[in-house]
Amino acid sequence: TDVNVFENFKPQLNDAYRKADIFFLGNIDPDLQEDILAQVENPKMVAMDTIALWIETKGDTLLKTLEKVDVFFANDEEVKMLTGEKNLIKAGKKLLRFGPDLVVSKKGEHGALIFGQDMVFSIPAFPCEDVVDPTGAGDSFAGGFLGYLDREGSMKNDDMRRAAVFGSVTASFVIEDFGIERLKTLSDKDIENRYNVFRNLVSF
């Protein structure tokens, strides 16, 4: 893995960013994530993502940062790797003990498993027939998830479940085109319609 432009990246947050309610630490170097988090004033929620590279090279820093994180996003292999557990359910629950209130384990075309205190929630991926480019699915999942919580202003278990569905809905649009193309033409109605498709998809 070449981190390229992130090699010498040292972000300084402006005032507006420091005062943000909801904070998402993208999957950069855990030391940078720590740096950024130290600049934030009083966030209501801190979310974080990572990649296998940081688990392998900076696992300890990552676990330390995790103590300050409310929602941790990672793919299923990373959740297993970080905990040394082969069983995803065990791994997800174990990770909760490192600090986060919620562990969102993303499984690509198989959706996501979300672990919370006294909660396991399963959300499928949208049954997409024409995947154009899966790049950005994880980040847009996090975007839809956190965007919903920001709008609702509430973070109970039921809010988290709906947030995960909106995350999956957002990701399902992103992969239908390259980059953020599909998002540009997206309406509230499109999102609502697909939210209802998800409800139908799992109802019994």
Place this chain on the structure above:
Amino acid sequence: TDVNVFENFKPQLNDAYRKADIFFLGNIDPDLQEDILAQVENPKMVAMDTIALWIETKGDTLLKTLEKVDVFFANDEEVKMLTGEKNLIKAGKKLLRFGPDLVVSKKGEHGALIFGQDMVFSIPAFPCEDVVDPTGAGDSFAGGFLGYLDREGSMKNDDMRRAAVFGSVTASFVIEDFGIERLKTLSDKDIENRYNVFRNLVSF
């Protein structure tokens, strides 16, 4: 693959079996499946399972038998293989055109996707922390599925959805021990409780 005892297997159904309402063709040689099906009098429902071996060696016979089948069970790789489609959603829908009313695409730890006319239903696997032996998960899924339909006597889309949940519930118990050990001590209450866990698992 060695078919062993099935090499010279040529089952003759007794009268009671010929009159069965619901018929499940296990994953044996498609020619045998045809033979058995010809002995059945007037079933309300015919279900069928298969394995990759028969898709590779007797694909044509299999597709012919499929015309007479109502519910087809197969794992996701087999559904793709049989249709030549890499995308599971496309593959599942395409398979419906070969005859079945329902295609149950099993995905192991990721649950199952069920395709029907105007329906896609997604059911997760039970979040099992201690899988002892996954052998028999597929057959017990089919058993729970068909057993529920037999008891209910109705086969509408909503029944199919609940049947799939009972299939997943049954499979989730089977893998907690070797063989059918766990099933021997299973009560109606155990099944009902886990059915409710599934509802909670996907509710939002």
